[in-house]
Amino acid sequence: MPKIEVHEKLFNSLLGKSYSNAQLEEILPVAKAELDGHDPDESLYKIELNDTNRPDLWSTAGLARQLVSYRDKIIAQYDFFSTSEETLDSDGRTLIVHESAKLVRPYSIGFAVTGKVIDEEILLDFIQGQEKLCNNFGRKRKTIAIGVYRSDLITYPVHFEGADPDKAHFVPLHMSEDLTLREICKKHPKGLEFGSIVADSPVFPFLYDDTGAVLSFPPVINSAHIGAVEVGDEHLFFELSGTGLDDLLLAASIIACDCADMGFTILPVRCEFPFDTKYGREITVPYYFQDPVGCELNFLRRTLGENLTGEEIILALRRMGIFAVVDEKMVYVTVPEYRNDFLHPVDIVEDVMIGHGLENFAPELPSDATVGRITEAETFARKVKDIMVGLGYQEMMYNYLGSRREYIENMHVDGSEYIQIANPMSENYEYVRPSIIPSLLESESVSAHAAYPHHIFEVGKVAFLDSTDNSGTTTRNYLGFLSASSEMGFNQLNSVIATIFYYLNHEYVMEDLDDPRFIAGRCGKLLCNGVVVGVFGEVHPAVLESWGITMPTISCEIDLDLLH
């Protein structure tokens, strides 16, 4: 979930007034936002945005826009969008995408802004807005990369092509050396971070103007000259490259609307493609591509449980910044330029809910009568726990992930049937627990200070490989118990097992077992109706030594799923 830093002065000027922290906490939920912190010295708010489908809210201007709409019931209006019907004049500003780009990154679009001198707050907000869009919405620049340039240094048309990574070269931002694109991937910090996105392509994306002056190597790094935007600049060119046209157009619309809200004039750019896109070969950006969406009133009212009138629905959507009309059956929504998150009519329902105010819906208890019950396995587990507690055992609860040392090396087994994690965070959590016995032994190994005797057990899950299952694994509910004391031995263990099976009402027999975890001749398999349901024995001193245990220890493990 994105977190943004919002500069108080810029935020307040966009909101038209200032708010106390308590007031902000009150109004932010409309944008699914939370005040995460306020630094009065730096005049910064830290705000967390919870909706990963609303990238328009991840900037100061976008967040302010939503709050103002809700407060003042105003729908933001923008006049710089071209549509499928109307193409605005781009005044000679053109971006040409070359055929070669298709081999690495097929789309590039852009637009320019002017009319306002960039101060530090705006510059920081631009940088942050781009980062959030590229990281959270553009999958760390994989699907969206954004560059900002000094447009007064650009001679249109701008060219986007797939260039030879060993021939194309320029001086990247924050460096003084002229490097090829491939060298940038190896030497520049941004090259090391983002170079892998294009590294396997025969050509690398390359953006330059009609004089050959380099703008950037998207999605990696800008040039040190045209690409070095600073406080005091007034004329900017935004370029967005990526893999999906709708996402790029939406990101461009979000930035354009933010710029307009901050007082910039938006200058459209005609983007030319060498192939047919869903909006033609020429798209003038910013471009409004969203289709209108609708929702049946019945569905809306049934979902909300409230018979809202058409007017209430229109007002609720207006407060969300959305223009809507209602007829007998439907509400029709004009999707705001900066949003594209209406996948299903239910997405309209949620905006109506928020716009209408959650406090205006009275909670009602579900009226359907249903029967509550726990699972059979849980019922059985409780029965087993009661028996163990009656036998004087303390119930333990353990983590289900552990290390190779705990589950394999200390147990003197090969672990060939165990489930291994491919991407463990640390070697401490590399295997899924195949048995409760290692967990119990870990307890014993860290509890030598605890008064003896130790009688502990757990009823819990274990999992291991099982080729007969669709997943190749199986999860089982096991009982495991362990006793450690100078008095405990094979005979006492036998008595405990006999008592458990008596109260579980199962006949069992014991058979010899060859298992390195136990002392040979002092361990066995437990069978019910010819099926092995468990193992037991005196834990082998070699195992105890591996765990650093110096108290005689017996242990037993039973597969409860085979018994109930």
Add this chain to the structure above:
Amino acid sequence: MEIDVRNLHPLEIRLLRHVSPGETITAQRLIDELDYNIGHCNQAFSWLVAKGFLEETDRKFRTFFELTPLGYQQLENGTPALRIFNLLKESGPHSLPEIADKLTLEKSDVGSAFGILAKAGSCRMKEGNRAEAITNEAPPEVLIAKVVLAKAASAPLEESLLTKEERAFVAKNSKKRGATASPFKLIEREEVFYKLSESGLEAKKALLKANITGEELGAVTPAILASGAWKQASFRPYSLNTPPARLIPGRKNSYGAYLQWVKDKLCSLGFEEFDGPLVENEFWNGDALFMPQFHSARDIHDVYYLKNPRHAKEIEEPFLHQVAQTHENGWNTGSRGWQYTFDHEFTRRQVMRSQGTVLSAKTLPTAKVPGKYFGVVRCFRYDQVDATHGADFYQTEGIVLGHDVNLKTLLGLLKMFAEEVAGAEEVKYVPGYFPFTEPSIEVHIKHPQLGWFELGGSGIFRPEVTKALGIDVPVLAWGLGIDRMALMHLGLNDLRELFTPNIENVRMRRSN
């Protein structure tokens, strides 16, 4: 000052009643007069001195001689000197090796014993190195042995009570330590002398006044009950303030007990429990929940993958193609979908279940309508383990299916959880975001102890989730963050403590 004599032990009572002011009290006296053994004496003295009822007046060392196993043997068979004298007297002269052989004695013992006899003039060595007896009787210093050994066999000999001859004999034949080669072992005993103190006298008077004799009954035994002996006796009162010995009972785990309480609570509210395997695949863990396959929460750094087997063999139909189409173009759910090409290999990739909602989704195809379901299930996250993050942890999740469930019933459900499960006084709802619900609601509660916090997330399952799994009614989905309440309930502040292997911590834990 009133002296409480009810808690005195019979050994103390009998001693106090027996002795008079000014008298000297020793262990030997108690042994002789009260039939105590030495252990009783030590107990009674230490308790009474601690209470201030007895005062020490003096202490002396006394030396005793006790028979060793060799001493007992010599008592039975005679000392080597006596046996040698008798042999020579009865069977005539022998060489020393012959003597050693006949009497099965060590040669060195024969040598020293013959030395004693020769020195006393009872034997001599004649020609040919053959020893012979020359008196009729063994010398006194040899004969005395028999008397002293016999005396020592009945009770240790006290040095001061021995005759000069006896003392000389014993001194030659005893050792303090390592006395196996000597017939006597020397023991030094310290004798302590006590007298009754002022308060001891008070206690004695109080005992006499209360008529406490020390003959009162202690433990009630089956024999006492069977014989009826208790009818003629009274019972010794026991101290109420003796610290009790520790017991280690069998117990349920207190976190487990809390989870069980939550489960029972949800059952009482009409919810049926679900459960499932720990290993899931991307299909159920994310795809079925309409999370696009490129969703950031499905990254390598969020979910644990299996090394082997990497993929499930197959995904259940018709759900696979329904879900795949829903992702691609919305299928017939009324959605436009995510507009990308669904990856049929990725969907089979196996993961450790990362969210409880997986089991909510898996329950849908077979769920009853109306129906309420819940699970308290173990989940796995790719998180750095610390006080607020575990590698695996429990999530409490569930669903409500019904023709008439809606936003207002969702709010009602959350209110019910807030009151019944959390004991909250105030409830606040705010819009939330979850990939699989729309609308989505977070519920914040004012907990009586914890103050305001987020109790849980909820919403109505997106039609892309329910329709693709064959459900045509609205489904409320909810999850409760109960671990914070569990920690408070157990008086803990670190999530890792919930699964601690430390036996003593788990034993001592109790709920608030």
